[in-house]
Amino acid sequence: MRSSVITLASGAAGVLLLAACGGSTSPYGGGGGGGGGGGCTPTATKVCMAAATFNPTNLTITAGTPVTWQNGTAITHTVTSSASSTEAFSSGSVAGGGTFNHTFPTAGTYNYFCTIHGADGTPPIGMHGTITVQP
Numbered sequence: 001m002r003s004s005v006i007t008l009a010s011g012a013a014g015v016l017l018l019a020a021c022g023g024s025t026s027p028y029g030g031g032g033g034g035g036g037g038g039g040c041t042p043t044a045t046k047v048c049m050a051a052a053t054f055n056p057t058n059l060t061i062t063a064g065t066p067v068t069w070q071n072g073t074a075i076t077h078t079v080t081s082s083a084s085s086t087e088a089f090s091s092g093s094v095a096g097g098g099t100f101n102h103t104f105p106t107a108g109t110y111n112y113f114c115t116i117h118g119a120d121g122t123p124p125i126g127m128h129g130t131i132t133v134q135p
């Protein structure tokens with residue numbers, strides 16, 4: 001009687017382990033390898049917000065070109081100019097899936113950061129990026 005209970009218990013544990021192993025592979029198998037962008041693909045004028053980075057970190061455009069930031073994550077980010085930026089700008093909170101657009105009319109170096117995942121500095125630290133605007 002006692003030995004049959006032990007056999008049952010270890011059998012059940014084995015099934016649970018197998019189930020856990022099988023389940024753990026599936027969430028990573030079907031994504032198609034987005035590289036952490038969460039469905040956002042950068043372009044010549046678009047910066048993606050990834051887990052805690054801007055991608056690309058450095059973007060160079062010509063003056064007067066609108067830049068779009070797209071939040072490819074499910075968490076809120078901001079695009080906030082650094083004190084070292086040529087011009088002050090801020091997106092406020094950009095929720096998951098949201099976008100922010102800003103046009104840079106003047107040539108210069110625009111350092112920015114996420115106030116949630118970064119901090120200001122020269123240049124900013126943590127989640128930050130730079131837009132270089134050429135004449």
Ligand SMILES: [Cu+2]
Nearest residue numbers: 077114116117
């Ligand atoms: Cu952020």
